[in-house]
Amino acid sequence: QVQLVESGEGLVQGGGSLRLSCAASGRTFSSYAMGWFRQAPGKEREFVATISWSGAITYYADSVKGRFTISRDNAKNTVYLQMNSLKPEDTAVYYCAADRTTAQAMGVNVRLVDFWGKGTLVTVSS
Secondary structure: OOOEEEEOOEEEEOOOOEEEEEEEOOOOHHHOEEEEEEEOOOOOOEEEEEEOOOOOOEEEOOOOOOOEEEEEEOOOOEEEEEEOOOOHHHOEEEEEEEEOOOHHHHOOOHHHOOEEOOOEEEEEEO
């Protein structure tokens, strides 16, 4: 079992930056692929970025590629999402996730992800 707690909620102007953090419980954090997903009002939860257990492999949605960076610190049981050049369409609740498969598989089917945080709200004004 993994418990995930997100932080970094905020309101930012378009073009600005924000960093989200996700603290994970458990001694096996380094064995999980980790990821960030988001859900905008009236829309389904969607893949944003995932990272392998070692941090060596990352995947990004096309909509955030080049603007967002996912990273992890296994010594601190924490995964991060650095968001730059934010746009109003990035407004959503962002969820941290952990999965026992791979970073690639994790991004394919949101419904199969093993563990979720409660989410943190990011609002980008125009």
